Amino acid sequence: MKLLAAGSNSHQQLNGSDDDVRSFEVFTPESESESGPGNLDIGLLYASWSTTTILNATQLINLGHRPWSTKSPPTTRSPFGDHNGLVGYLDNEGRIWCLHAEPRNPSARRPPLTLLNDDPDAPKIGYFALANNGKVALSFEQAPNGRLAHVVEFASLDAFKRWYLDPSDPAKAPEAHHMLPGQPVQLLANAATFLLLMAGGEVYSWGDPRYRTLGRSIVGEEAAPANKPGLINALGGMKVSKIAYGGWLCAALCDQALYIWGATLPSKDNEIKVLTELGPDELELVDVPSVGVESVDFIDVSVGDNHIAAVTANGRLFVIGDNTYGQLGIGEQVFSDDWVEVPWVESALRVQCGPQSTFVWVNAD
Amino acid sequence: MSVQDCVRVAKRQRITDTTSQQPVLDAGTQSIWAVLANELQAVLNDWDPEDSIRLCGDAPLALLSSRPLQVMALAKERVNTWEYRRVPRCWLRLFEDASLAHVISLLNIRDDGNKWVDEVVKVIDNAIIMTGASCRSALFTKTLLQLEHVVEADASPEWHEAFVIVSPASLETGNFISSCGPPTLTSFQAHIDEHTTPLLIHRAIEHWPAMKSWLRPSYLLKRSLGGRRLVPVEIGETYTHSEWRQQLMTLREYMKEFVLSRSSHGIGYMGQHDLFRQIPALKDDISVPDYCFTSPPNHRPATLQGQPPVAELDEPSLNAWLGPKGTKSPLHHDPYHNIFCQVVGYKYVRLYPPVDSRSMYAHGIDEKGINMANTSAVDVKFLRSDKGTIFVVNSEDAPLFCAREDFQEAILAPGDSLYIPAGWWHYFESLTTSFSVSFWWN
Numbered sequence: 058m059k060l061l062a063a064g065s066n067s068h069q070q071l072n073g074s075d076d077d078v079r080s081f082e083v084f085t086p087e088s089e090s091e092s093g094p095g096n097l098d099i100g101l102l103y104a105s106w107s108t109t110t111i112l113n114a115t116q117l118i119n120l121g122h123r124p125w126s127t128k129s130p131p132t133t134r135s136p137f138g139d140h141n142g143l144v145g146y147l148d149n150e151g152r153i154w155c156l157h158a159e160p161r162n163p164s165a166r167r168p169p170l171t172l173l174n175d176d177p178d179a180p181k182i183g184y185f186a187l188a189n190n191g192k193v194a195l196s197f198e199q200a201p202n203g204r205l206a207h208v209v210e211f212a213s214l215d216a217f218k219r220w221y222l223d224p225s226d227p228a229k230a231p232e233a234h235h236m237l238p239g240q241p242v243q244l245l246a247n248a249a250t251f252l253l254l255m256a257g258g259e260v261y262s263w264g265d266p267r268y269r270t271l272g273r274s275i276v277g278e279e280a281a282p283a284n285k286p287g288l289i290n291a292l293g294g295m296k297v298s299k300i301a302y303g304g305w306l307c308a309a310l311c312d313q314a315l316y317i318w319g320a321t322l323p324s325k326d327n328e329i330k331v332l333t334e335l336g337p338d339e340l341e342l343v344d345v346p347s348v349g350v351e352s353v354d355f356i357d358v359s360v361g362d363n364h365i366a367a368v369t370a371n372g373r374l375f376v377i378g379d380n381t382y383g384q385l386g387i388g389e390q391v392f393s394d395d396w397v398e399v400p401w402v403e404s405a406l407r408v409q410c411g412p413q414s415t416f417v418w419v420n421a422d
Numbered sequence: 423m424s425v426q427d428c429v430r431v432a433k434r435q436r437i438t439d440t441t442s443q444q445p446v447l448d449a450g451t452q453s454i455w456a457v458l459a460n461e462l463q464a465v466l467n468d469w470d471p472e473d474s475i476r477l478c479g480d481a482p483l484a485l486l487s488s489r490p491l492q493v494m495a496l497a498k499e500r501v502n503t504w505e506y507r508r509v510p511r512c513w514l515r516l517f518e519d520a521s522l523a524h525v526i527s528l529l530n531i532r533d534d535g536n537k538w539v540d541e542v543v544k545v546i547d548n549a550i551i552m553t554g555a556s557c558r559s560a561l562f563t564k565t566l567l568q569l570e571h572v573v574e575a576d577a578s579p580e581w582h583e584a585f586v587i588v589s590p591a592s593l594e595t596g597n598f599i600s601s602c603g604p605p606t607l608t609s610f611q612a613h614i615d616e617h618t619t620p621l622l623i624h625r626a627i628e629h630w631p632a633m634k635s636w637l638r639p640s641y642l643l644k645r646s647l648g649g650r651r652l653v654p655v656e657i658g659e660t661y662t663h664s665e666w667r668q669q670l671m672t673l674r675e676y677m678k679e680f681v682l683s684r685s686s687h688g689i690g691y692m693g694q695h696d697l698f699r700q701i702p703a704l705k706d707d708i709s710v711p712d713y714c715f716t717s718p719p720n721h722r723p724a725t726l727q728g729q730p731p732v733a734e735l736d737e738p739s740l741n742a743w744l745g746p747k748g749t750k751s752p753l754h755h756d757p758y759h760n761i762f763c764q765v766v767g768y769k770y771v772r773l774y775p776p777v778d779s780r781s782m783y784a785h786g787i788d789e790k791g792i793n794m795a796n797t798s799a800v801d802v803k804f805l806r807s808d809k810g811t812i813f814v815v816n817s818e819d820a821p822l823f824c825a826r827e828d829f830q831e832a833i834l835a836p837g838d839s840l841y842i843p844a845g846w847w848h849y850f851e852s853l854t855t856s857f858s859v860s861f862w863w864n
Contacts, residue, residue: 067485067492106496107481122481140496141479164479190503248503266791276789283791304499324498337789362499382492 059421060084060099061402063386064361064414068107070121071414079383081402081417086111086120102133104411106140117168119143127168130154135244137187140412142166144187144214145173151181151198153221174222184244186251188264193217194251196241208235208244208253208286235286237261245302247360252307253286258296260309261286268305268320274337291340292316303360303410306332306378308367313354315343315367321378322363327392329378343367345375345396361410366417367396372404374417382413458568459529462561463487466522473557475519477512482520490523501552514553521549522558525565539572540650540672547652550700551670563702569647576648579674581682584637585855587767590833595811599773599830599840611716614759614843618719620773620830621841628837632707632765636857639677645703649674653697655690660752660801681746681855691749694860697742704742711761711839714738714863718759723776723845725755729795732757732864739862751850753782753798758862760842764834767856770804771840772812772831774847781822782847798823804851812849834858 062084066077071084084099086109100112107122112133118126122142132149141164145155153173156166181198183206188194193211209231211217220229239255246252250264250271262271266283273289274280281287295311302308306319318340321328331341347353354370364378364385376385377396386399404420466486469475475483482493497517501509524545532538546562549555555562601622605613613621627633635641643649653673658666665688671679680690698705715738735758755776762771774782785794800820805813811831817824833853834840842848844864 065492067489068481107485122484139479141481162480164481189500248499266789268790274789275791276787322499322502324495324502381495 058098058406058418060101060416060418062414062416064384064411065382068121070107070109077383079386079388081386081399084416086118101409101416102146103136103138103143104409104414104416105138105142106412108142109411110136110143123165123167125167127170130170135185137185139187139189145170147182147185151183152179153182153185173218180221180224184241186244186246187214188246188249188251190249190265192246192249192264194244194246196244196253199240203240204238206237206239206241206255208237208241209233233284237286243300245300247302247307248305252300252302254297254300258298258311260289260292260297260300262289263287268323269332269335269337270305270307270319272307272318272340291338299358301358301360303412304362306360306363306365308358308360308365309340310355310358313356313370315355315358316340317343317365325363325379327379327394330394343396345398357407359408359410359415361415362412364410364415366408366410366415368405368408368417372406372420374399374402374405374408376415384410384413384415386415454568455529455532458565459526462522462526462529462565465561466519466526473515474511475515477510478516482516486520486523490520490527493520494524498552515557518549518553518555518558521545522561536572539569542569543647543650544652547700548670551652551654566647573648573650578640578643579678581639583640585639585766587854589835590768590853593811593831593833595831597830599832601832607712607716610713614716614841615719618843620843620846622832623839623841625837626711626839627708627763627765630708630765633836635707636766639682642677643674645701646673649677651701653692654695655680655692657690658688660750681744689746689748691745693743693745693749693751694741696740698740708859710738710740710861711763713761713841714861718844718864723843724779725776725796725845725847726757729757735862735864741860741862743856743858743860745852745856747852747854749852749856750803751848753800753802753847753849754796755845755847756796756862757844758864759844761861762834762840762842763859763861764836764838765857765859766836767852767854769834769856769858770811770831770851770853771834772802772829772849773842774826774829776845776847778826781826783820783823798847802849804853
């Protein structure tokens with residue numbers, strides 16, 4: 058497998074030059090590890106506005122703004138952070154690990170990573186998400202046959218930390234507590250909303266209702282208000298296998314069909330027109346030109362702050378949205394209103410987007 | 423050599439150089455821009471330890487001088503992430519300083535001709551409009567002032583000498599607003615204490631220089647750096663309609679496209695904009711009416727009960743309203759007392775007292791989560807007929823409204839001021855090109 062990358066290189070988070078990467082190139086970070094260039098099984102843990110944090114067999118490496126590296130942790134899940142880089146993640150026992158923050162400069166985060174709360178009775182967390190507006194949502198670890206998910210919210214990461222260190226203090230309690238039927242498998246945050254996927258394929262959304270990001274109506278007697286999780290009925294009856302989130306954009310993969318909704322950044326002039334035409338309970342089914350007669354099957358999708366990337370069953374990579382920093386990998390054009398296939402990317406297996414970058418794993422053969 | 427010295431040298435050169443017609447600045451004075459750029463850069467590198475911009479973190483701050491546009495984009499995106507009044511200050515500061523960094527790079531490059539001037543003004547105005555420029559407004563003002571010397575050489579457009587105003591026929595109505603000549607401050611205070619009802623005051627603003635100077639588009643261009651200053655324009659019939667949108671454009675573009683001619687893009691209105699904070703020189707053309715310094719009574723009208731309380735204003739809040747014939751402000755009420763002054767042209771106004779709210783069919787919360795309870799869903803427009811002065815577009819949906827007879831109406835003429843008590847419903851429609859100033863207080 059090879060890992061290719063394109064997009065913003067503002068802090069040299071993709072390569073050592075001063076230029077953005079406008080067509081996909083092999084991502085070969087120089088690292089201090091003993092593993093030579095031959096060992097390339099790189100997992101991308103977290104891509105932020107200024108950093109790329111990668112995981113390989115032996116090391117956890119932060120490239121870009123304030124580089125560092127450390128021994129790779131045994132397990133990681135739900136990485137979270139902000140525009141200054143990774144802040145923390147969960148391990149498989151539901152415990153939170155955070156990067157050490159310098160007291161006089163909290164945005165400078167470096168290893169070692171430490172357990173936020175080493176008390177064995179600390180709450181065990183299933184999934185964790187941090188939105189750009191500072192809000193935190195998390196789901197508690199659930200027994201394998203558990204049928205009710207508990208999801209709580211905090212106004213800020215600090216408010217979450219205060220509770221996590223002392224959950225019995227009622228003054229530190231979460232600002233919201235939702236109980237939903239099902240078993241969460243994914244909990245994501247973008248600019249100001251949360252999206253929750255259950256094992257049974259149902260999707261809930263809640264948060265800031267501007268820009269159509271909730272994918273559901275908030276008006277009327279049947280509708281859940283914006284600040285409470287509500288089912289996205291337009292995905293009802295379909296088994297959603299993966300959700301993806303970024304900026305104000307959303308995507309859901311179900312049975313190899315791809316749906317998108319929300320809005321591109323309102324601060325920019327360009328927009329994906331079909332999204333602006335969607336009503337509050339409507340989603341857009343993605344259709345791309347196919348080779349031959351069969352319709353295209355999608356196997357993966359990821360969403361940046363202002364662009365979306367998707368991989369098809371036959372290994373093609375399609376992109377749409379903003380390309381100001383080269384994140385679509387299609388050259389000089391600054392925006393693509395329509396889906397476009399990325400030339401020269403073949404045998405794509407998986408895709409992951411940073412806010413202004415795209416990473417794609419391809420079969421090396 | 424300071425910036426002021428360079429400017430003085432330039433001025434002296436201009437006075438003695440009577441032969442050439444070339445643009446004001448020649449090669450020798452290019453250095454005043456370098457001096458200014460260096461002065462701005464020095465400030466940018468030197469943040470106060472308490473400056474909230476530091477809360478944005480290192481990654482954006484490290485990029486300020488090398489990629490100001492990318493930092494501006496991040497800041498703008500973050501400003502959009504919250505409701506405006508909840509945006510953490512650090513993001514407004516970041517947008518402000520990234521704008522300053524971009525201005526510095528523009529001053530250093532300065533392409534041929536004066537296009538770079540347009541760009542600098544645009545960046546500064548965007549920063550002022552988005553952030554209020556709480557920290558850098560002195561530097562922005564200084565830069566704009568220095569630019570005035572460059573734009574003096576602008577060619578003037580081929581426009582009318584003055585806005586063409588055709589005075590409409592006077593209003594025949596049984597529901598006139600009570601009117602008078604300018605009351606004394608004590609009698610005005612007595613009026614709002616005892617009655618708190620609308621009052622149409624004639625001739626209180628006759629002495630404003632604006633009454634003469636604002637009739638001339640060329641004067642407005644001069645005050646706005648050759649019309650380069652950006653203003654927010656609402657395009658589309660009214661903000662309750664779906665195609666309505668807000669757009670920033672230069673004052674020159676606005677006047678050319680939407681005021682002096684009929685635009686193909688629909689109707690455009692520069693309304694509710696604090697033009698005076700943006701262009702302080704315009705404040706010299708008007709004066710805040712003394713009436714705004716009276717104390718309004720304490721009782722809250724029915725329309726304002728249940729609404730979130732508003733902050734007490736330390737001083738009256740000013741807004742400018744400039745637009746062609748046909749601009750409308752849909753029926754709504756405000757939590758502030760208002761003195762609305764008509765400077766250029768004629769405007770129709772209709773008022774409803776703050777009672778019987780059901781008959782006004784106020785909007786609720788819309789799909790974007792915006793509370794529109796202060797706006798009526800009734801769509802009206804000015805149309806004289808034997809049935810009255812307005813036409814109700816959606817009359818079948820608003821029977822209670824159509825039955826109301828307790829409204830008051832008038833056509834405001836240049837020199838008129840209208841006192842609108844807080845909570846009173848009001849509808850405005852321009853009958854000619856119109857330029858007005860409103861003063862809110864509480």
